Amino acid sequence: MTTTHGHVPARRPRRTDARLNRERLIATAQEVFAEAGPEASLNEVARRAGVGPGTLYRHFPNRSALLTAVLRGRIETLCELAETLSSSESADDALTQWLRAFLVHARVNQGLGGALMVEEPVALGLDCHRLLLDAAADLLAQAQRRGTARADLTADDLVQLVVGIALSTARSHDAEQPDRLLTLVLDATYRTPLQNE
Amino acid sequence: MTTTHGHVPARRPRRTDARLNRERLIATAQEVFAEAGPEASLNEVARRAGVGPGTLYRHFPNRSALLTAVLRGRIETLCELAETLSSSESADDALTQWLRAFLVHARVNQGLGGALMVEEPVALGLDCHRLLLDAAADLLAQAQRRGTARADLTADDLVQLVVGIALSTARSHDAEQPDRLLTLVLDATYRTPLQNE
């Protein structure tokens, strides 16, 4: 799972100054996004990283590319966590724990992760979307097979709901609300469906 | 519940041209927001309404003021609906129906209503926020007293959850997803809490 994408023939390696700039941009972006949220000025990122705007846009053609790069590490960690949890004893607990972790991720930096998930599937954004969705699908499938998760429930729906919680509570003052909301959703997850009328 | 706010001594009535412009701005904004979503250009609104940007900003000091004005009618309708439902036979059904209507509202025009609810409580935005929250609180209280809604659940949480659904599905291609998600939430609403561990 290296950076280069699949079977690109014979890419000459990046020049070192380019690599350095790229890294510095990601680090700076992390800072700036942390301060100003997902709408932060990309100009500001470039300025603080000590490069021109052109350089930023060459490395990251659009906002979500930069967002993705910033979140990449966290997303991979989340996928690894899914892998680990996948072989835990209780499939229900595994799903629960992962969703809690995912909610934390989606809420980080004023809803950075959530914002990325909602954006239309542009370029790189799609990678992460898929990765996380697959992780969720795996855990959910197990919880449905070996645990008590209800059968009528797709990973997509579950993830979307958690993303929703992240977005709507991004600026909430009540620090415990996100957790309460997720708990409610989980409460419905581990039940057989009600059939009203 | 007129437009003027409380006990302002002796406001001279607005000049007719001002009132006309205000109305035209709201109507135009409705169109423009419908086309371009809640991020639409306010300049564009002013241009199409045939007024200068200055005029727009005098009537509506910021985006959410304009948003609020546009949604005001819909919000009042929603409050009236709450009033009506409030005296219906089944408190549970009343709450369910209202939340469904609220979700529709929050999703209208690419998440206009939801966007307004999440914005920091600036000026007028707060009015609507309160109005809707009160309506929800009333219906929820009834459903808890006379219906089967669980006791550990606040109107704020419930509303926040629905707003979350609206936001995360604002650009969804699956037209039925919002409904599915709300159904899941309602499913948890009408149960006694699970207590795991």
Place this chain on the structure above:
DNA sequence: TGCGTTCCGGAGAGGTTCTCCGTTTGGTGG
């Protein structure tokens, strides 16, 4: 060291939000 390729930087086009203030206009008292 030389040279082609890669990469940088910043000027600048075109957009946005929002302000400021000279000018116009509505409506009222004379």
Place this chain on the structure above:
DNA sequence: CCACCAAACGGAGAACCTCTCCGGAACGCA
């Protein structure tokens, strides 16, 4: 009917943003 003034208009423009383009600098291989 007119004159006057507060109220309202409108658009120039400051400050910011995104994103592009391309001349020139920098890298790294031979």
